[in-house]
Amino acid sequence: MLDFLLDKKGFFVAATRPKTHGQGRDTERQMSYVRALTCKECAADYPVEPRTVCENDFGPLEVAFDYTAMRGNVTRESIQAGPDSLWRYKDLLPVEGPPRAGLRSGMTPLIRADNLAKKLGVKDLYIKDDSANYPTFSYKDRVVSIALTKALEFGFDTVACASTGNLAHSVAAHAAAAGVRSFVLIPHDLEEGKIVGSLVFGPRMVKIHGNYDDVNRLCSQIADKYNWAIVNVNLRPFYTEGAKTLGFEIAEQLGWQLPKHTVVPVAGGTLLPKVWKGYREFIELGLVKDNQPKMYAAQAQGCSPVVEALRNGRELFKPQKPDTIAKSIAIGNPADGYYVIKIVNDSGGYGAAAQDQEILDAVKLLAQTEGVFTEPAGGTTLACAIKLIESGRIPRDEPICVCITGNGLKTVEAMQGQFADVPIIPAKLNDFDRVVDELAQQPAPGAALTSPLVSVDPPTPRTQPTAATKPATP
Ligand SMILES: Cc1ncc(COP(=O)(O)O)c(C=O)c1O
Ligand SMILES: [Zn+2]
Numbered sequence: 077m078l079d080f081l082l083d084k085k086g087f088f089v090a091a092t093r094p095k096t097h098g099q100g101r102d103t104e105r106q107m108s109y110v111r112a113l114t115c116k117e118c119a120a121d122y123p124v125e126p127r128t129v130c131e132n133d134f135g136p137l138e139v140a141f142d143y144t145a146m147r148g149n150v151t152r153e154s155i156q157a158g159p160d161s162l163w164r165y166k167d168l169l170p171v172e173g174p175p176r177a178g179l180r181s182g183m184t185p186l187i188r189a190d191n192l193a194k195k196l197g198v199k200d201l202y203i204k205d206d207s208a209n210y211p212t213f214s215y216k217d218r219v220v221s222i223a224l225t226k227a228l229e230f231g232f233d234t235v236a237c238a239s240t241g242n243l244a245h246s247v248a249a250h251a252a253a254a255g256v257r258s259f260v261l262i263p264h265d266l267e268e269g270k271i272v273g274s275l276v277f278g279p280r281m282v283k284i285h286g287n288y289d290d291v292n293r294l295c296s297q298i299a300d301k302y303n304w305a306i307v308n309v310n311l312r313p314f315y316t317e318g319a320k321t322l323g324f325e326i327a328e329q330l331g332w333q334l335p336k337h338t339v340v341p342v343a344g345g346t347l348l349p350k351v352w353k354g355y356r357e358f359i360e361l362g363l364v365k366d367n368q369p370k371m372y373a374a375q376a377q378g379c380s381p382v383v384e385a386l387r388n389g390r391e392l393f394k395p396q397k398p399d400t401i402a403k404s405i406a407i408g409n410p411a412d413g414y415y416v417i418k419i420v421n422d423s424g425g426y427g428a429a430a431q432d433q434e435i436l437d438a439v440k441l442l443a444q445t446e447g448v449f450t451e452p453a454g455g456t457t458l459a460c461a462i463k464l465i466e467s468g469r470i471p472r473d474e475p476i477c478v479c480i481t482g483n484g485l486k487t488v489e490a491m492q493g494q495f496a497d498v499p500i501i502p503a504k505l506n507d508f509d510r511v512v513d514e515l516a517q518q519p520a521p522g523a524a525l526t527s528p529l530v531s532v533d534p535p536t537p538r539t540q541p542t543a544a545t546k547p548a549t550p
Contacts (some may be wrong), residue, residue, distance in 0.1 A: 109150075110170045113313050114140040116415070124170070126230055126310040128299075136412065137313045139170040143360050150361055152332060155324075162218055162321040168357055169222055169321075170314050176228045177250045178221025180210045182321050186329035186477075191445040196465055200475040202335060203442070204326050206482070207450050212249050212273070213483035214242035214404075215322060215347060220307060222318035224250045227305035233257060234304040238295040240288050240343065240404045241270030242482055247307060248277035259304065261291050266403060269486040287398055288343075289409045308344070308411075316412075319347045323354025326477055327364050334364050335477035337425070337470045339372045339461040341453050342382050343405035345412030347481070348373060352419045371420050372470070373427035374460030376400035376435060376452070382413050383427035386420060393417065401432040401490055402452035404482055426469045430459035436494055438462065439484060449484035457481070 112121040117135030127137060150167045158164030162182025163175045185205045193201035206215040220243070227235050236259040237247045244260035251258035258279040262270070263286060274281060284291045292308075299309040307315045327334055334355055340348040352371050358364045375383045378400030381393040393413045398406035410416070420427060430438070432452075439455035442448050450458075461478045464470040484491070496518075501507040 108170060108172050109141045109143075109146050109167060110172075111140045111142045113137040126305065128310055128312050136415075139313050139317050141168070141170075141357075143357070146361055150363075152328075152363055155328065155363075162221060162318070162325070165321050165324045168324070168354075170317050171222065171225050172229055175221070175225055177224035177254050178217060181217040181221045182209070183325060184208045186326060187446060187448070189446050189478075192442065195441070195445055196462060196472075198465060198472045198476060200335075202326075202330070202475070202477045203446060203448060204322065204477055204479045205448055206322065207448060207454060207480050207484070211253075212242070212245040213486065214246065215319070215479075215481040216242045216246040217250075218321050219243075219315045219318035219346065220246040220250045223247075223305070223307035223311045223315040224254055224256075226311055226314040227256070227307070228254060230305065232303070232305035234259065234302075236260065236295070236298065236304045236306045237308055238262075238288065238292040238306070239308075240406060241266045241274075241486070242404050243308065244274040244279070244281070245270070245277075245486075248274045248279035251279065252277040261295055261298075263287050263291055263403075267487045267489055269488060270404075273486055288407050289395070292409075292411070308346075312411075316346045316350055319350035320354035320357065322347065322479065323351035324358065326351075327355065327358050330475075332364050334358075334367050334369045336367060336474040337370050337372060337464075337476045339374055339457055339464065339470075339476070339478045341405050341457045341479065341481055342373045342375050342413070342416050342427075343407040343410065343453075345382065345410040345414075345416040347479070349412060349415045349419050351479070352423065369423065370425040371423045372425040372460070372464055373416055373420050374457040375427065375429045376402040376405060376456050377429040377431050378402075379406045379408055380427075380429035381408060382410060382416050382420075383429045385413075385417050386427040391417060400435075400452075402435055402456045403487075404451060405453045405456060426464065428460035428463040428467075428469075430456050430463065434459040436491065439491065440494065442480070443484070448480060450480045451482040451484050451487040452490050453482045454480040454484070 110124055114121055115130035115135040116138050117133050120130055120132055155164050160183050161180055187203040187205055189201045189203045207213055209217040234257045235251050237243050238261050244262055248258050248260055260274055260279045261282050261284055264283040295306050295309050299306045305311050340351055342348055348371055355369055359366045373382050379396055379398035381396045385393040395409040398408045400406055435452050435455040438459035439450055442450055442458050457478055470476055499511050501511055
């Protein structure tokens, strides 16, 4: 059982700590702890500038920090003295000057999900609820806060992105607030809420015939030709660092502890490795104890290249053509899929994939037990978490955190046909009495949603099992 304290907003924080400035540098300082951009493959260093891959081997570049200089300066106290937003972790982010976007993003609720835990038969279950992120209700507000700040630091006047919907919302909103021009490129067949939810912020939107992977390919060409900040292309090393803040918040809100098991949705593969990097950084700085946390990848069955590789014990995934209701995570050729597989295996976690109906059932289950309405991406994550629990991959008596990354109000059409017809009656009391009697004969909403909710995905024997990849014993 984790020790935690509730603050006024219901966060699990170490609330006894005073809000002092500690011994750390204050949040107004102008110097960062960034050392360089480093190739994840050959470790070659590059200057801190808009750049995506290594010239030697096309390996992705990642921001490297000076942890030695951080030690003793970046402390629980220095973090708690920061703002009530993701910028409380500024010392761990690749930003030189003051934050220039997303001043209210992050610090979303971590819910202790006791109702859901009871249904699933687990002891300690937490929902990290980024469906409540500000201002556009998905985890993308984290990565965009950093990318937009960086775009302004580098002096770009136009920002752009390739998106499955949520990133477009976030880029368009943050760009509007920062007063810069935005271009958002999306697959032609996204949900209406995903389109209107971007257009309202006034971006230049272009729909591309094809799927996300086609959009992404085009954006790489655009990045070469136009001098724009494409947040998930030429600003990718900075953008991805923003995703660490989800991991930082989970740890801080749990009272400076890590959950033993973290289930994360995977599309392009940014989030999972960065939540892990966030955990590792907190361990490195002595802010949390190393409890050897395990990471689990969740994908829709109709787009599950990473999970398929995990199941078959392969280090490399085979790209797929997506076909799933979970459109925001329908990326068949994930840019960072290789690293997701590596981290899941290194941590001793695993992966699961959920069918469309299982995804929708999980959306309902989360809504009807915890009052959180997520989009199909979140339904996927919960349905996969359930499969991992039911199959014994995740033990029932250890702390589990499920990352809910997007809001259901953006994708209401996904839920069409999932509910009984709503009665329409004249405005007369006896008609209402009749409806109450009729409803009393029917099962209460949610009654059918019991565990096991989904068909169980039995552990498949791996072709090359290693100590780190063996399933956890319950
Ligand atoms: C709601 C939601 N969850 C999760 C993801 C997965 O993100 P990643 O590309 O970091 O794997 C996305 C990506 O678009 C998303 O929109
Ligand atoms: Zn390299």
